[in-house]
Structures are given as structure tokens and as C-alpha cells.
Amino acid sequence: xxxxxxxxxxxxxxxxxxxxxxxxxxxxxxxxxxxxxxxxxxxxxxxxxxxxxxxxxxxxxxxxxxxxxxxxxxxxxxxxxxxxxxxxxxxxxxxxxxxxxxxxxxxxxxxxxxxxxxxxxxxxxxxxxxxxxxxxxxxxxxxxxxxxxxxxxxxxxxxxxxxxxxxxxxxxxxxxxxxxxxxxxxxxxxxxxxxxxxxxxxxxxxxxxxxxxxxxxxxxxxxxxxxxxxxx
Amino acid sequence: xxxxxxxxxxxxxxxxxxxxxxxxxxxxxxxxxxxxxxxxxxxxxxxxxxxxxxxxxxxxxxxxxxxxxxxxxxxxxxxxxxxxxxxxxxxxxxxxxxxxxxxxxxxxxxxxxxxxxxxxxxxxxxxxxxxxxxxxxxxxxxxxxxxxxxxxxxxxxxxxxxxxxxxxxxxxxxxxxxxxxxxxxxxxxxxxxxxxxxxxxxxxxxxxxxxxxxxxxxxxxxxxxxxxxxxx
DNA sequence: CGGAGCCTTGAGATTTATCAAGGGTAGTGG
DNA sequence: CCACTACCCTTGATAAATCTCAAGGCTCCG
Numbered sequence: 001x002x003x004x005x006x007x008x009x010x011x012x013x014x015x016x017x018x019x020x021x022x023x024x025x026x027x028x029x030x031x032x033x034x035x036x037x038x039x040x041x042x043x044x045x046x047x048x049x050x051x052x053x054x055x056x057x058x059x060x061x062x063x064x065x066x067x068x069x070x071x072x073x074x075x076x077x078x079x080x081x082x083x084x085x086x087x088x089x090x091x092x093x094x095x096x097x098x099x100x101x102x103x104x105x106x107x108x109x110x111x112x113x114x115x116x117x118x119x120x121x122x123x124x125x126x127x128x129x130x131x132x133x134x135x136x137x138x139x140x141x142x143x144x145x146x147x148x149x150x151x152x153x154x155x156x157x158x159x160x161x162x163x164x165x166x167x168x169x170x171x172x173x174x175x176x177x178x179x180x181x182x183x184x185x186x187x188x189x190x191x192x193x194x195x196x197x198x199x200x201x202x203x204x205x206x207x208x209x210x211x212x213x214x215x216x217x218x219x220x221x222x223x224x225x226x227x228x229x230x231x232x
Numbered sequence: 233x234x235x236x237x238x239x240x241x242x243x244x245x246x247x248x249x250x251x252x253x254x255x256x257x258x259x260x261x262x263x264x265x266x267x268x269x270x271x272x273x274x275x276x277x278x279x280x281x282x283x284x285x286x287x288x289x290x291x292x293x294x295x296x297x298x299x300x301x302x303x304x305x306x307x308x309x310x311x312x313x314x315x316x317x318x319x320x321x322x323x324x325x326x327x328x329x330x331x332x333x334x335x336x337x338x339x340x341x342x343x344x345x346x347x348x349x350x351x352x353x354x355x356x357x358x359x360x361x362x363x364x365x366x367x368x369x370x371x372x373x374x375x376x377x378x379x380x381x382x383x384x385x386x387x388x389x390x391x392x393x394x395x396x397x398x399x400x401x402x403x404x405x406x407x408x409x410x411x412x413x414x415x416x417x418x419x420x421x422x423x424x425x426x427x428x429x430x431x432x433x434x435x436x437x438x439x440x441x442x443x444x445x446x447x448x449x450x451x452x453x454x455x456x457x458x459x460x461x462x463x464x
Numbered sequence: 465c466g467g468a469g470c471c472t473t474g475a476g477a478t479t480t481a482t483c484a485a486g487g488g489t490a491g492t493g494g
Numbered sequence: 495c496c497a498c499t500a501c502c503c504t505t506g507a508t509a510a511a512t513c514t515c516a517a518g519g520c521t522c523c524g
Contacts, residue, residue, distance in 0.1 A: 030449075046355070048355070048356075048359045050363065050445050051445065054363040055363070056358065056359045056362040056363040057362075058355050058358050058359060059355075075348065075452060076449070078352055078355070078356075078447075078449045078450040079355060079359075116307065118351075119350075119351050119354065120310055122351065122354040122355055122358060123278070123280070123290050123291075123310070123311060123354055124280075124310075125358045126288065126290050126354060126357045126358045126361060127280045127288045127290060127311075129358060129361035129362045129406065130288040130289075130361045130403075130404075130405070130406035131282065131286040131287070131288040131406060171362075172362075173362070174361065174362035174363060213282050213283065215310075217262075217308070217310045218310040220307060
């Protein structure tokens with residue numbers, strides 16, 4: 001993305017910023033979000049909850065992610081979005097985004113890329129929950145987070161921030177916190193990872209990918225989006 | 233959708249039709265699909281497979297569904313698409329679809345709706361696999377199929393086609409075929425469903441929805457898409 | 465100092481998987 | 495028309511994975 005495009009985005013995002021406290025909802029199930037959100041800082045998640053309290057985290061939102069993109073602006077959403085850590089988000093009017101997409105191919109491409117990766121990631125989570133074991137699911141989550149953060153320049157070597165609790169990991173992987181704990185300890189014992197407090201270090205990336213059968217294709221880490229990607 | 237729009241679609245779909253034998257791949261992981269597909273007749277699925285043979289069905293494709301929409305045409309896909317029953321599909325050049333989207337708002341809206349529902353459904357499958365029990369997952373799958381088919385006018389009363397085998401249901405719900413069998417029998421014994429051969433009858437729709445905690449919002453059955461839905 | 469949230473551990477229960485075998489049915493070739 | 499095969503469904507017995515319940519310890523914060 002050219003500097004000029006970067007600048008026009010940065011200006012845009014400066015406009016209306018909001019801070020969300022940790023563990024607070026940004027958008028709640030059944031509501032109509034009235035603007036597009038960009039996550040500037042902090043971690044969040046999409047989640048869905050059943051009447052009896054069971055909760056499933058559907059996706060992690062990391063710094064740089066966009067949500068409620070144009071497509072979302074109109075129908076009531078069928079899940080909630082909440083902050084995991086304190087978040088700062090930028091709110092942008094949908095028309096502004098539409099205009100940008102129309103006039104700026106680089107930005108259109110970036111938004112398209114974001115959408116595409118979101119869907120692919122959602123599919124990968126489905127696959128993970130359906131066919132991987134507890135141990136594999138946790139390893140997979142750690143791999144995904146690591147690669148996504150690295151793409152955003154948020155890793156130092158093999159170390160990155162990891163503010164999820166073991167309860168969060170359980171809700172993302174469909175496991176009880178107790179079992180998450182035991183599996184994490186196993187990964188630690190095998191010197192695959194170190195994880196204490198809010199920092200995660202992957203000691204053996206290949207080994208962890210192997211455990212998870214992690215195939216990063218779905219993240220499109222090369223960010224390749226052909227110029228003619230956007231229809232219309 | 234107005235009759236004129238219907239007609240222009242029908243003409244389009246007549247162009248290049250293809251028949252796929254049951255259990256054959258249409259698009260394989262890692263390949264670049266070169267055209268947009270419309271499923272005219274028969275059932276298919278998206279699936280992902282691990283090296284050791286574990287397989288997960290990611291989504292069901294029912295008559296009327298579109299896949300590899302514009303957005304997909306460019307990056308190698310990270311999963312495969314296969315026919316469950318014999319399928320007839322229409323292949324349309326991506327440029328043709330782009331043109332249609334640009335010139336025909338009704339069609340653009342329909343395609344947008346399809347995309348939106350696909351993503352929402354993928355999220356719902358993630359939630360199902362993560363937090364529902366075996367029994368609930370199967371009930372949920374049956375509910376989803378029933379409502380989707382009914383929307384396409386493919387139900388007679390509470391009866392619809394259901395060509396999946398119990399192995400297929402297992403691959404969609406992350407369960408072994410043996411366990412699927414036991415749970416299905418339970419649903420039968422409770423007079424919630426009848427399912428024999430390729431036909432499914434839902435004897436107690438409310439009861440089945442209750443078991444599944446099925447909330448059909450994600451399917452957007454009303455097909456509401458405000459006229460200004462499409463950005464750009 | 466007290467409380468809250470998080471991590472850890474143990475024991476036992478439950479759900480689901482695995483293994484193994486038998487029966488029904490539909491299509492196929494002789 | 496009859497065997498034969500392949501595929502699917504069904505059942506039983508046992509094993510493994512994961513959950514539930516319960517309790518204790520640590521750390522951070524007020």
C-alpha cells in the first residue's frame with residue numbers, strides 16, 4: 001500500500017476513536033451496528049452464547065482488524081462482539097468506507113483481503129473444532145495468533161503478547177478451562193511453548209505447527225490480492 | 233426479484249452447465265477456480281482433510297447456492313468442494329458476474345445476501361461444534377437443512393429430501409458414524425424425526441428446534457437486504 | 465489484610481470413540 | 495434370475511478423551 005493511501009487511512013481513523021473497557025460488549029446480538037469499526041489497539045472477540053450460559057468464541061479480533069465492514073451494516077448481527085483487553089477502536093461511517101472503496105483501489109483491496117481472510121479463518125475454526133483433539137486445537141490457536149500478530153509486526157522473535165486467559169482459550173476451543181490447563185502444561189513440558197502472564201514464546205515453531213497440523217494458507221500471509229480482485 | 237432479473241439470470245445459467253458424479257471433487261484444495269459456480273441441482277459440500285485422513289465437512293451446498301463467488305476467483309482455495317449427490321452446476325465467467333453486479337442491483341443484492349448468509353452459517357457451525365452436544369449438533373444440522381430447503385421451496389409439509397449418509401452427518405458434526413447412529417435413533421424414538429433412505433420428515437419442529445437451541449436468525453430467512461446494501 | 469481472579473491438581477463421572485461383527489438393500493455380472 | 499459385492503445401518507463391549515466437582519495456592523489490587 002502506497003504512503004498516500006496509508007495517510008488517507010490514518011486521517012480517517014483519527015476521526016472518531018473510542019475506548020472500550022476490557023470484557024465489555026461493543027456490539028450486542030440483535031442490534032444494528034451503524035458504523036464500520038477498526039480495531040486500533042487491544043484484543044477482542046466475536047462470541048455467541050446460549051440461553052443456558054454456554055459461550056463460544058467465534059473469532060479473535062487483533063489490532064489492525066476491521067469488523068462490521070460494509071456488508072454488516074444493515075442486518076441485525078447474530079452474535080456479539082466484546083473486548084478482551086481494553087480496546088481502542090475507530091468508528092467510520094459506512095458511506096465513507098463505500099466512497100473509499102470506490103475511489104481507492106488499494107484500500108478496496110485491503111478491505112477485500114480482510115473479508116476474505118476472515119471467512120477462511122472461520123472455516124478453519126470450524127475444521128479445528130470438528131476434527132482436532134484438545135491438544136491440537138490449542139496448538140492451532142497459538143499458531144494462528146502468532147502468525148497473525150507477526151504479519152502486523154507485533155512479534156519480537158518468537159515472542160508475542162497473549163492476553164487471553166485459560167478460560168478464554170477454553171471458550172475459543174470448545175474445552176473446559178481445566179482441560180485447557182492440562183494440555184497447556186503438556187505443551188510446556190515438551191518445550192514447545194512458554195506462556196506466563198500475558199506473554200507467549202514459541203520455543204519450537206515447527207514442532208508446534210506439526211502438533212496442530214497448522215497449514216497457514218488460509219491466512220494468506222503473503223497478502224496477495226490481484227489488482228482485479230474487486231468486482232464492481 | 234423482478235421477473236426481468238430472473239430471466240436474465242436464467243439465461244446466464246443456461247450457458248455452460250456441467251454434471252458432476254456423486255462423491256467427485258469439483259474444486260480441489262490449492263487450485264485456482266477460474267469461474268463462479270451456481271449449484272442448480274443436487275447436494276455438495278465444502279470439506280477439509282488432514283494428512284492422516286480425518287475429514288471435516290465445512291458447509292453444505294444446496295440447490296440454489298452459489299460458490300467461488302467473485303471474491304474467491306483469485307486466490308488458491310484452502311479447502312475442497314465435492315458432490316454428495318450427482319450435481320448439475322452452471323459455470324459463469326467472473327467478469328460476467330462483475331458486470332451483472334454493476335448493472336443489476338437486484339442481482340447484486342442477491343449475491344450479497346448469499347455471501348452474508350454463508351459467513352453467518354459458517355459462524356454458526358463453529359458455535360455448534362464448539363458448544364453443542366452430539367445430540368444437539370445433529371438436531372441443529374437437521375433444522376438448518378430443513379429451513380434452507382424450505383426457503384428454496386423444496387419441502388412438502390415437514391418432509392424434505394435428505395441424501396446424506398450417517399457418515400456424512402458425522403463428518404459435518406465432528407462425530408463418529410456409530411455415535412451419529414445412536415443419537416439419530418434417540419431422536420427417532422422421541423418422535424422428533426423420521427428419517428429413512430433419502431427422505432427426512434420432521435415430526436415435531438418446535439421440539440427439534442428446542443433440542444438444537446436452533447435460532448434461525450443467521451439464515452436471514454426473510455431475505456431482507458436493504459437497497460443500499462452494496463458498497464461501491 | 466482481604467478479596468477477586470486466575471492457575472493448578474486430584475478423583476471420579478460422563479460422553480464419545482474404537483473395535484468388531486452382523487444384517488439389509490441395491491446394483492452388477494454371470 | 496441368481497449370486498456377489500459394496501455400501502449403509504445397527505448393535506454390543508470396551509477404551510479413551512474430556513468434563514465435573516472440589517479444593518488450594520498464587521498474585522495483584524484496593
